[in-house]
Amino acid sequence: MGKIVFNPNLCTGCRACELACSFYCEGIFAPSKSRIRVVKMDWQGVDVPTGCEHCEDAPCMLVCPVKAIYRDEDTDAVLIDCDTCIGCKECIVACPFGAIHFDGRKGILYKCDLCFGDPECVKWCFTKAIEYVPDVEILSEKVRAKHASKVAKAGEASRKLATL
């Protein structure tokens, strides 16, 4: 159950992930060919990394009329089989994250394939705004730990208050 976790709060908007992705997947530096995209909202001063969430109940997979979208057994990534794909682009419309793209020159649809379990973009994100979690169970463990430490701190504070 692998997944890339996006944390917009840690994103600086440097777009190294986009460059790394397009270079790794296409051999050129072209953010418009990247599977991961940083939505830069300069006016608000906010940068949000977005990409495929490899949904469990993936809308793209559901709407594909020729069943070209499938789940990889090893990485659990949602992938497109280009040979079966007819290019109807229904998946682009269905995806709630805008994570599926169409390459007009090649005439194919493409999306994040998690680099088969070793995503390149993550290696270039040094603020950890995007992180690859091979097993999502670890995620909830992390959240639990964070929550617990907050509770512990709150407990400490209330004890201090009580002794005043």
Next chain:
Amino acid sequence: MEEKLGGYAGKFLRVDLTSNRITTEPLSRDLCENYIGGRGISGKIIFDEVKPETDPLSADNVLAIFTGPIVGTLGLTSGRLNVSTISPLTGIYGNANTGANWGPELKYAGYDGIVLTGKAETPKYLYIKDDRVELRDATHLWGKGVMDTTNILLEECGHEFRIGAVGPAAEKGVLFGSIIFDFWDAAARSGVGTVMASKNLKAIAVRGTGGIEVARPKDYREVAMEGWQALLTDPGFKTQEHPALGTMVVMSWENALGSLPTRNFRETYFEGASEISAERFRDLYNVKETPIPAGRACMSCANRCKRFGKIQSGKYAGTKGNIEFETACAFGSKCGVSDLAAVFHAYMLANDYGMDGISCGNMIATFMELYEEGILDKDKTDGLDLHFGKADTMIEMIHRIGNMQSELGRLGAKGAYHATKELGNGASYYTSCIKGMDTIGTDPRGAIGFGFGFAVASRGSDHLRAHPVFEMLRIPKEIGKELFGAEITLTGYEGKPQMVSWHENYAALSDSMGICRFMHASYYIQYPIPELYYKYGYRKESPHSLKFHDWLAVTTGIDMDYEQLMKVGERIINLERAINLRVGIRRKDDTLPERFFREPIPTGPAKGRKVDKKRFEQLVDKYYELRGWDKKTGFITEEKLRELRMDDVLSELKLRGLLVSGQHSAEISGVKVKKSEKRQSGAKKAGK
């Protein structure tokens, strides 16, 4: 057929606004090898295409916007772009640099640069989407602020577009107009925005869906990662002071050193510095609450020095944007204002009007001092109380200058150099201008090498031509000795010409490739500095370093070693010198304002310091010697130009009688363009 160079888009746009003609031109391999890109190539275009007699605000002036070969790739800090022209503010070579995403977008659209000539009859904006390039009507944008303009164009063209726009100040003829890219990133110095507006061009909107190929893709990743690691493992970076607080952190550093210009340049220690510090900005206005408070980065950069903040309540509620040190210093300590909200608001006002915040802040600070000294009469100020520290007056002055309203506003629009000249009565003494350009937020008396860098900088007083913070950091003395032949100290004179010329060459190179100054002249992560730390035992393991030569080679396929690349930097410095020689710059112009020689610093940690004129002149002598320039006139020697293989520059200078031979450098005669006349022409335009 010639092998295509990697990295480059390979062609640039030529847009003639007079005839509405848009063409593309190939970028020759020769030009790329000799001048690399960015500052180098745009400078060469200015040298080749603008006659020295040209009025900077006429249709004959050229505005060249160029990126570099590494721009838009994964290398560290690859988001820079350069704008070159002949400056209306100074009358000499004008250049401005900025970061972020506009430059890369231009390359993805398929162009390394844009050369703008002529003048449109009605306001236009340039629309670029890949192959589709057109001049569109901009009458509905004319007169609008930069923020509105950018928002409207994003709606019109699409939110994927990157916008560079000028503001109403530049349209009206304020001589220090800036071009603001994507709301917050300014190419501001030298009045490049005023030149763009004088062509009736309001904005450039760019969207590119193509990509950049590099020459050696197999090696590229490793070289790029080495550069990133050089920064990430650097001890200075690891302290996280700069990334966490942004450039504003310099406020307290400079104040501690006693080199923070205060109340114009009267003092160098500001008692209110902690009120307008980076920490306070973080605590009061930063938007995101994260371990990296609101840190935003230019393309492909780990340093994230841009601070984004918003004022939520009070008088200036709604003010938002990126804040940087230089402009904050100009509106803060230089004007004696310790109200951070007012400084932040002033900064964003200047941005919205499209004015260089440094020049604007300096102008107001100069007026304030002239007012206090009694040189600026009350009848000239329309009742404004221009004492230092008056935040409301400062804000009112920004509106007046930006709109060129009232006598003082019109005067201020000409910049401190022209304004004080016009005022007379000894007013010029109170400006910090060198070659017509205002000095930034470091007092030359507090940092000798920095000050020396201002004096010889090619765009007039400027820290970024050299940026020798080497003297301010605690860098082991062995490294200074090895690189510059002397132990480098903050207040010493030894080794400073070597230090400044080395920094200048590196800076010219990095501006031409498209790299940020902070990498090679703040963190010093570039070859050979980390290697020297290791050599002298200050680093345990063999360190990572940013190797410009490797980087250029894997990107473009141009194989040059470190020495050869430094020669390219030197060539660019000499090219800019040649442009300046043609418009009348001589040795006498390579100096500091009299004040820094005469007045010792009155207060603070650097109390009593001033620049020793005799020793300073010796620095200039030594610097000229290193550069191969004539000590008497400041001309470039024929030998130097031959050594740098700049034959076209050589014949042009010879034609104009601006050349000496190293052996007979005493005898000079030739055509001289009167600089005072040239500068006047720009000022007159502004005043009409």
